[in-house]
Amino acid sequence: MGPVSGVRVCPRCGILRHLKHIRELITQAGRYDTTCTRLLCFSGAGFNDKAQAAAEGSPRIQLVDLVGLYGQV
Numbered sequence: 001m002g003p004v005s006g007v008r009v010c011p012r013c014g015i016l017r018h019l020k021h022i023r024e025l026i027t028q029a030g031r032y033d034t035t036c037t038r039l040l041c042f043s044g045a046g047f048n049d050k051a052q053a054a055a056e057g058s059p060r061i062q063l064v065d066l067v068g069l070y071g072q073v
Helices: 015-029 049-056 066-070
Strands: 039-043 061-064
Touching (some): 061 066
C-alpha cells in the first residue's frame, strides 16, 4: 500500500508515519495478516535523504521513482 506523489517525499511530511498507522489499524482489526505488508511510496520527483535512509533501514519500506516504475525515463 502507498501514496503517489509528484513532489519530493520525506518521512517528516508524515507519509510513512501515516502508512504505518494504516497498517497498524489493519493489523488490529485482525482480518488480514500484515506481517509481509510493505509500505510503498511512489514519486515522480524523487526522495530526500531521510526517506532513502528509512527505506535502506527497513525491508518493509520501498521507494519507487520514475526509473523504478518505468525502467527508463
